[in-house]
Amino acid sequence: MIISAGTLPLSQLVPSPVQPGLGHCRSQNHIASDWNPILGPPPPPGSAAAPLPPEPPPVPRRSRQGRTGISPAPPGTFLRQRRFTAVPLYGSAALRQRRRPEPRLRRGRGLRGAPGTASLETGTGSLSSGTRARTPPWDRHPEEQGHGHHHGIDILRDGDTATRGIIILRDRDTAPRRGTWVQNRKKSPVAKAENRRKHGKGSLEFQEKRESELVEFKSLEQKFLSAKQWKMDYREQAKWEHYLSCDGTPDPTVTQEMNTFMSLWHDNQDEDVQLVKEKEEVVLNLIEKLVSLILETSPDEISEEQRDQYQEFILQLQDLLHKKYNEATQNLLKIAGMYEDSETGNMHTAIKDKNSTFCIWVNLKKKARFKKHVFQEAGHGFDLPKSLALSSVAVRVLHTCYDHVSPLWVQFQGLPRQEASASQQLTEHPKDTRQKPGEEEKGREEPSVPAAEETSSDERKESAASLKENSKNTEDVKETEEETEKNSDILDVPSEDEEALLQEEPGGREEAPRVVDLQQLVPVGGVFHIDVLQLPPQAQDVGDWSMVELLDVGLEMYPYSAGQAEDGTQEAVHITLRLPDNVIYFKVPVVARWEPAGQQWRTDGISKITYEAEEKRISFRLGAFCTVALLQDAHLNLPYQAWELHPTGVDEGLFTVTAVFATIQIQIKDNQCMLSSVVVEEEKVLSHITGKWMTPFALRETLKRAGVNIFPAEYSPEYVSVSRKVALAEVKAYDQMALLAAAFAFANSKWNGAAGPERFVFKVSEHLTAGSAKDNNWSLYMFCGDKVQNLKLSETSEAFSEELEEESEFHSTLYHMLKDSASNEALDKVERAGFLFIDSVYQLLHATRVLAYS
Numbered sequence: 001m002i003i004s005a006g007t008l009p010l011s012q013l014v015p016s017p018v019q020p021g022l023g024h025c026r027s028q029n030h031i032a033s034d035w036n037p038i039l040g041p042p043p044p045p046g047s048a049a050a051p052l053p054p055e056p057p058p059v060p061r062r063s064r065q066g067r068t069g070i071s072p073a074p075p076g077t078f079l080r081q082r083r084f085t086a087v088p089l090y091g092s093a094a095l096r097q098r099r100r101p102e103p104r105l106r107r108g109r110g111l112r113g114a115p116g117t118a119s120l121e122t123g124t125g126s127l128s129s130g131t132r133a134r135t136p137p138w139d140r141h142p143e144e145q146g147h148g149h150h151h152g153i154d155i156l157r158d159g160d161t162a163t164r165g166i167i168i169l170r171d172r173d174t175a176p177r178r179g180t181w182v183q184n185r186k187k188s189p190v191a192k193a194e195n196r197r198k199h200g201k202g203s204l205e206f207q208e209k210r211e212s213e214l215v216e217f218k219s220l221e222q223k224f225l226s227a228k229q230w231k232m233d234y235r236e237q238a239k240w241e242h243y244l245s246c247d248g249t250p251d252p253t254v255t256q257e258m259n260t261f262m263s264l265w266h267d268n269q270d271e272d273v274q275l276v277k278e279k280e281e282v283v284l285n286l287i288e289k290l291v292s293l294i295l296e297t298s299p300d301e302i303s304e305e306q307r308d309q310y311q312e313f314i315l316q317l318q319d320l321l322h323k324k325y326n327e328a329t330q331n332l333l334k335i336a337g338m339y340e341d342s343e344t345g346n347m348h349t350a351i352k353d354k355n356s357t358f359c360i361w362v363n364l365k366k367k368a369r370f371k372k373h374v375f376q377e378a379g380h381g382f383d384l385p386k387s388l389a390l391s392s393v394a395v396r397v398l399h400t401c402y403d404h405v406s407p408l409w410v411q412f413q414g415l416p417r418q419e420a421s422a423s424q425q426l427t428e429h430p431k432d433t434r435q436k437p438g439e440e441e442k443g444r445e446e447p448s449v450p451a452a453e454e455t456s457s458d459e460r461k462e463s464a465a466s467l468k469e470n471s472k473n474t475e476d477v478k479e480t481e482e483e484t485e486k487n488s489d490i491l492d493v494p495s496e497d498e499e500a501l502l503q504e505e506p507g508g509r510e511e512a513p514r515v516v517d518l519q520q521l522v523p524v525g526g527v528f529h530i531d532v533l534q535l536p537p538q539a540q541d542v543g544d545w546s547m548v549e550l551l552d553v554g555l556e557m558y559p560y561s562a563g564q565a566e567d568g569t570q571e572a573v574h575i576t577l578r579l580p581d582n583v584i585y586f587k588v589p590v591v592a593r594w595e596p597a598g599q600q601w602r603t604d605g606i607s608k609i610t611y612e613a614e615e616k617r618i619s620f621r622l623g624a625f626c627t628v629a630l631l632q633d634a635h636l637n638l639p640y641q642a643w644e645l646h647p648t649g650v651d652e653g654l655f656t657v658t659a660v661f662a663t664i665q666i667q668i669k670d671n672q673c674m675l676s677s678v679v680v681e682e683e684k685v686l687s688h689i690t691g692k693w694m695t696p697f698a699l700r701e702t703l704k705r706a707g708v709n710i711f712p713a714e715y716s717p718e719y720v721s722v723s724r725k726v727a728l729a730e731v732k733a734y735d736q737m738a739l740l741a742a743a744f745a746f747a748n749s750k751w752n753g754a755a756g757p758e759r760f761v762f763k764v765s766e767h768l769t770a771g772s773a774k775d776n777n778w779s780l781y782m783f784c785g786d787k788v789q790n791l792k793l794s795e796t797s798e799a800f801s802e803e804l805e806e807e808s809e810f811h812s813t814l815y816h817m818l819k820d821s822a823s824n825e826a827l828d829k830v831e832r833a834g835f836l837f838i839d840s841v842y843q844l845l846h847a848t849r850v851l852a853y854s
Contacts, residue, residue: 227839379578646745729785738842742833
């Protein structure tokens with residue numbers, strides 16, 4: 001409560017002597033009778049002081065220790081009853097009663113010195129020496145201890161002046177009234193700066209300013225909610241348009257339609273390879289939609305049961321697609337004699353499109369001199385052992401640009417899952433998600449016997465569960481040394497660096513099979529299914545009839561095992577593969593084979609690896625036919641060397657990331673992104689995907705498939721030497737940078753790593769014209785999650801320092817920090833920025849995590 005002392009006698013303001021027997025109050029739940037509020041108007045000047053009203057009887061209350069009664073209070077202690085609030089009327093005083101369910105009694109604030117001897121001079125409002133207001137430490141709020149702003153009575157400090165003397169009683173839960181503050185003398189700029197540096201964000205002044213800034217900043221953050229609502233409406237609209245199109249493809253969110261689609265296709269067993277390729281495009285589009293729903297949709301839109309169902313659909317579609325390729329291969333082998341080559345007497349063909357390449361060679365004549373073959377259309381080739389050259393076999397090389405063999409968590413790694421709140425996306429204390437050898441999730445087994453032709457999706461349910469687990473896992477920040485590989489052309493055995501990428505099983509170092517760590521090495525360029533097949537009975541012409549023996553079996557694998565060659569060495573199949581043109585291998589790829597029994601990639605059983613980078617060709621020897629893949633380190637482009645984000649127009653921007661081996665430029669416009677260029681050794685590459693607008697999610701997937709992985713996963717800190725950073729503050733930084741990206745440019749700073757785990761240092765510049773920001777226009781800012789400050793530091797400084805720029809102050813958001821020096825045009829652009837553009841910028845920043853990996 002607030003009592004005006006400008007026109008009241010001093011005798012009514014100072015405490016009365018302590019009455020014998022009443023003692024002093026020890027608990028804030030009790031009341032003493034040595035002081036009471038003043039009722040009624042003040043007496044006229046020169047008249048005698050009005051008598052004090054009768055004191056209210058003490059109210060017994062149960063103290064914290066469970067006792068009841070009156071406890072003694074220290075001399076000079078003011079006590080008040082919380083249900084009463086005295087308001088100044090500047091001429092009279094009135095008493096209003098607050099209606100509360102239960103009145104609570106609190107300790108007030110007394111004056112330092114002997115009770116009854118303090119004096120207050122009215123008119124000037126100055127206090128005499130030794131009468132400063134004081135509250136015991138145990139009565140202060142934790143946030144206000146030591147900062148001079150406390151609950152209870154506030155009396156003017158020594159030396160302060162005001163137009164009228166006022167005593168301010170503030171309730172602990174009620175802020176003082178704005179209209180009754182004492183008009184203190186303004187502090188000098190030096191005193192203000194010293195107060196900011198001394199108190200920082202813990203001061204009451206900063207807290208009040210922070211609250212007001214956060215309220216204003218929430219209006220900008222509403223754009224994220226607008227973007228979320230737009231996405232929901234867009235999905236609903238796309239669903240309705242798909243329903244009206246009636247194109248025969250199912251809605252991936254409708255279980256009945258998906259089951260009908262897969263059931264009808266499963267029953268149709270008379271398709272050829274070309275028809276399977278046409279259906280393959282539909283299946284891949286369905287899988288892409290399902291993945292997008294799993295990883296981009298927030299939990300408040302779909303339930304966990306729906307997510308599990310979508311993952312199960314993905315597994316079933318992948319299995320069904322591979323089964324259809326096997327059925328089409330079997331149908332082709334039954335009529336292989338009709339496509340006999342005139343020169344060799346054997347049959348061979350290659351069918352290639354953007355998604356897969358189907359190559360098959362049928363040994364009809366069984367002649368040893370035709371044991372080698374190269375598919376000219378695809379560039380793949382093989383050299384068979386003599387035993388196979390004399391057998392009724394067929395060799396199939398099926399190269400799929402996608403990976404449907406590895407577990408789902410490998411296929412979807414590094415794609416951040418959007419949660420309801422930023423704190424659920426990343427946490428400060430992640431857990432280790434690395435798996436031990438042999439514990440990888442089960443995937444689809446390769447058909448090795450007729451009974452295993454159709455793979456069950458039940459064997460891959462663990463893979464789906466793993467996807468859900470890994471999508472919820474958080475980053476684990478660990479510092480490791482950066483690993484390198486030998487860039488040799490001829491690799492007979494793995495190098496020492498490659499050994500570090502492989503996990504060896506117990507039982508001997510030399511002969512133990514090596515298991516690939518799929519968190520570090522990932523398949524790039526798809527997978528190659530290399531199979532030797534049992535040739536089914538061919539049709540025989542008998543007169544005018546064509547007779548063929550029908551077997552009630554599926555596609556059979558030929559039971560081949562490597563034997564001894566004539567020179568005593570072990571027989572091996574020599575395989576030559578042409579690397580895809582739409583993939584970049586920055587280093588020598590690691591050749592691995594898929595082991596269906598252990599559901600893992602291994603490097604044993606592969607020898608004499610020869611890599612020709614110029615010809616984009618790799619050859620090796622296999623002890624058995626299997627599925628192989630070319631693996632590349634997922635983190636070889638991390639950490640980033642530099643990055644920059646600047647606007648180029650209205651709701652347009654350019655995001656440049658300079659990685660270890662490549663420089664990537666991404667244009668942003670509304671809700672679309674376009675790969676502008678990928679430069680490797682001053683040469684532009686990946687022209688087939690540049691210049692195409694797509695969503696940020698699709699862009700991430702496209703770059704990863706092309707071998708340009710600049711999107712860290714939750715376990716990437718285990719393999720990249722980066723500074724430990726607090727994830728929640730990092731997400732807040734991306735949030736605020738995206739909101740300002742329409743008018744400001746951002747870039748990396750070399751002091752970011754030296755700032756510590758809770759602080760992020762980056763460069764900011766107002767950017768209203770086209771082109772990159774000039775070096776002399778950058779300013780360094782330090783972001784701490786709930787506080788932003790402008791540093792006096794520069795990129796050319798010798799050491800890191802937290803010293804503030806002159807005439808700068810703390811702010812709670814980056815928006816208010818830049819608002820102090822920004823132009824009206826820049827602030828107007830920020831206000832008018834589209835929510836789709838802001839959301840796209842945020843997605844790219846969050847996916848690349850440039851503040852943690854640069």
